[in-house]
Amino acid sequence: MSIANTGSPSPTSHLFNPLFAQPEGSPIRELFPYLSRPGMLSLAGGYPSPGLFDAEGLQQAATTALQQDAAASLQYGASEGQLPLREALAELCASRGITCTPGDLLVTTGSQQAFDLLVKVMVAPGDPVLVEVPAYPATLQTLKLAQAQVVSVPTDEHGLDTEALARLLAQWPHARRPKLLYTVPNFSNPGGTLLPASRRAALVALAREHGFAIVEDDPYGELRFDDRCEPSVYETGLAQCGSANPVVYLSSLSKTVAPALRIGWMLADAQLLRRCAIAKQTADLCTSPLAQNIAAHYLRSGRYAPQLQKSCAEYAARMDALCSGLEAALGEQIRFVRPAGGMFIWAQLQPQEGDHEALSRALFAAAVTQGVLYVPGKAFFPADAAKQAGLCMRLSYAAPTVPQINEAVERLGRAWQQAVLSPIA
């Protein structure tokens, strides 16, 4: 449940930082009140399936953390993170083909914090930051609060369009050069796309030429539905640039183990990592050592890999149900690319005619009436580009079961018919 915006005056409102005078919350979290409506089916949040939480394995890991490492688990810890977890995460990275040592790695309170710290350390107000669009909304929110100048980079069915980026950089209109580029190359949120190796190499070459850093945000890379797997942008950067690697790698256990652990991490060079660790000191001193030790024992328990395999199989089945259901319910009127992993489908409705913005509002209202939720596309665009969202939507198949997905899709089909017939909402 989000904290209510009551509209009543606050005794401290004259003291607010102007950035928080009229704040906009996360567009996804704004949907929370609808979720509590009886019978509502949600294709909205990027929540892992509750049925895939390995509660037994985590319970064993928690018992071990409290029996074997009680003092370390219950005490404050180093801002960089507990060594056993950093060792386990370095091994996890190695299994993804990423070369690193525990010393290259900062543990963060979710990967969301990693991005927040990075922005604090690197971005001053007015600095241009390149962001693939449509983009993960919390990234846009972080950059807005940092007063960055968000510069959209277009994407297509293969992810970030590096040729469009090259053109944008060649004709860069500002005196200030971009500092950062943000991308989710593996099964992006919201696009569901997988960036081909050739584009990863082109991206690193552009970063090298134009002197910006790349943030590779990778919470979904292990949730693959087939053998397709591209080298990480981080590893591509190491191969091209060695110790001058311009890539910062972020990842998380939220989607593969449990979001409640709040375990994320950042891989970067020592100077940057040290500054992020200092920024973390004022954010939360350290990530919960108890959560870190639970995660470390869990990763060492041998349960991670089989659990991951189970998650991939289940999400693949749910993705298939959602895609087939959408095709059956909406046919030619909807377009999307089947994702090869991750949790999301980015879909575009194709009405024969009509005002797309009005239709988009009418569709959302009709969907709520029918009892199904999705995230309207404009949540994934910077405010000044919201019109580009048209009739796009993000649908997640991760949390609902296959029967729930089937029912949700039927409701969505009915909502679309209702919206097309009376688009004024």
Ligand SMILES: Cc1ncc(COP(=O)(O)O)c(C=O)c1O
């Ligand atoms: C692309 C992306 N990055 C980061 C996060 C945040 O994850 P965490 O729970 O690790 O903070 C999410 C969560 O949905 C995400 O989709």
